Amino acid sequence: MATELILPRVDMDMAEGKIAYWYVKDGDQVTKGQVLFEIETDKATMEVDAPAAGIVAGLCGEIGEVMPVGQVVGWILAPGEGLPSAAEPPVEAAVAEGPLPAPASVSSPEPAPAPAAPPVVAADPVAAGAPLLRATPLARSLAREHGIELRSLIGSGPQGRIVGADVPVGAGGNRTSPLHLHWWQRGSGAPVVLLHGFGADHAGWRPLVSLLPPDMPLIGIDLPNHGKSGRLPVESLQDLADAVLRRLDQEGVDRFHLLGHSLGGGTALAAAALARDRVRSLTVLAPAGLGADIDGAFIDGLVSAQTESALRAVLLRLFHDPAVLSGSFVATAFQQLQAPGRQAALAALAARLMPAGRQAGSAGVAWPTLRVPIKVVWGRADRILPIAHAADLPGRVAVHLLHDVGHLPQVEAAGLVAELLQQQWRAAEAA
């Protein structure tokens, strides 16, 4: 059986130490009691003996590197034995268990451990065997019943614990259409599907909807983990797009126009790439998925705000003109975020799509294959997603850059957005 080599505690008040010298290297045969390495503390240098006979493998402590006591620095293997899987902790597990990415110093009631700290692999051999998977009994039994691999899920509970709602079967709910769909208005022709941004829901489109003609069919969809929609494990914009397309299938909506904002914009782009034959036109406002940069502090603030005033400070970043941010906007957003499990679910989503203040994936649009009218609308004062992401778009894409507008063109330039959307819809419907 593989034996761990750990950085031992050699005096009472020792919290960390460093390896001063390695006497062995990977592949060396050692006998029990043979000196393997020297560690250096504030007070002394000590030799560490082999706890077992075997072959040294997986040595990972660099000479001079400061490490916490208990850190695994290598293994002693029996002949023919491989390294235990825990020697390389899967990235996924680290995400599931680890703290939320904390790109900026946004206040949080439960301070997360600093992301910079190296993961301490516990000296406990049970814990070392496999990374701890936190899941409630309900989540485990649901996953078992439905043949779902728990490790494929994102836990929205504390410390990434997977709870029942994270298992995409719902508790007695609608198992095949977890997304909430709302017909704002019906009319003739293909409907416009409105896809909201991170942390919002379909209701956020209300001001824009009020500016659109009543015969223009409009559908709002709550993205997974948002609004009235269920929780779904989401790894990418494509997963979001896939969920939206499946929901439209269920609704019997074959052809449609897409209007997406921010995360919903990235989702719209990805949906257009996945189902280009079904899309009549594409309009995206400050879309995700066109570059890596994003204001991580905004995301982090949104998922951690515990008071209305803290949230207000975060939401101000959305606007060019702070006067636009009304008290009721803040109160509504706060209420939504305080729904049980909501912030945790959003944090889990952010951890996948926007880890550490960077967008992890691209919308994956093959522009030449999209032969429909496309508009990209961006506020020049956008502080969340940089307008530079619009710079490299091909000539067929109409880019509208708006002065004195922040991240919410549909709010700060609602009239113009309504006008542009109608142009798109009428042009495509007439064609």
Next chain:
Amino acid sequence: MSAENAASRELTYSQAIQEALALAMERDDRVFLMGEDIGVYGGAFQVTGDLVHRFGEDRVMDTPISELGGAGVAVGAALLGQRPVFEFQFSDFAALAMEQIVNQAAKIRYMLGGKASVPLVMRFPSGSGTGAAAQHSQSLEAWLAHVPGLKVVQPSTPHDAKGMLLAAIEDPDPVMFFEHKLLYKMKGPVPEGYYTEPLHEARVRRVGDQVTIAANSIMVHKALDAAEQLAAEGISAEVIDLRSLRPMDYRTVIDSVCKTTRLVCVYEGTKQFGIGTEVAAAIAESDAFDRLDAPIVRLGGADCPLPYNPDLERAAVPQVPDIVAAVRRTVQGGR
């Protein structure tokens, strides 16, 4: 206290108990009351009131200040076929009578092969909130609930106080009847006449679907207040009144948790080794385990003798805001 009121009426918790005692004595000559100062003085909390004038000193007996002696007489009387109802001034003084309760009353039926029984009721005014300090404020029901051979009940409403006390007096075995002192003045509907309530059933006091709050005695009312506040936040809590601790109605709690997937146990006695500890463990062992979607939470009394200072006394037992916070945290995923 008598039937001169209209059919639909409200009584206080202590009036309901007094009415039950009077009805039982009217119905059955074997029933008599014992306790310190329960006669002319009317009882430490005025529960027996004027019963001595209605039933005489032979049936409403003042006992010397010796709980052990009084309890011994009560056990002996019950063994010989009487139906004594023994009042402790404070449940804390159960400590003085433990030999008779635990080693005699609880054991006799079993050690005599069922040839004798102890149809005894002991009433325990209990709980904190009266500024009576550490020796007069405890919730010791878990002590007695630990003893096989006893029944232990804790009605939370005037209705249940009357019906469960009448059932306790009818019962052929020793029943420990815990009354929270702060409930004595609480009013509620109480039917006229003689009726009994079962001694082994919990009651669902509020239906909800996101979390179960299992509470006993006065904590039922605090839990209901908390559930009302939580409803305004969109959290739907089911509140269970345990009513009986031994035998405990586990099934009602299990069924509720299977539905709600979360459990918060609220009780005034010391958290450690307490009533909620038993409920939590029973749920963890039951078929509700696979339905749990958050860690079970126990909200019990602080691990200290109850303080005399009223602020500290309040802080030492669960209050409505504590329940609201614990339930909210549980619904949001737990610790």
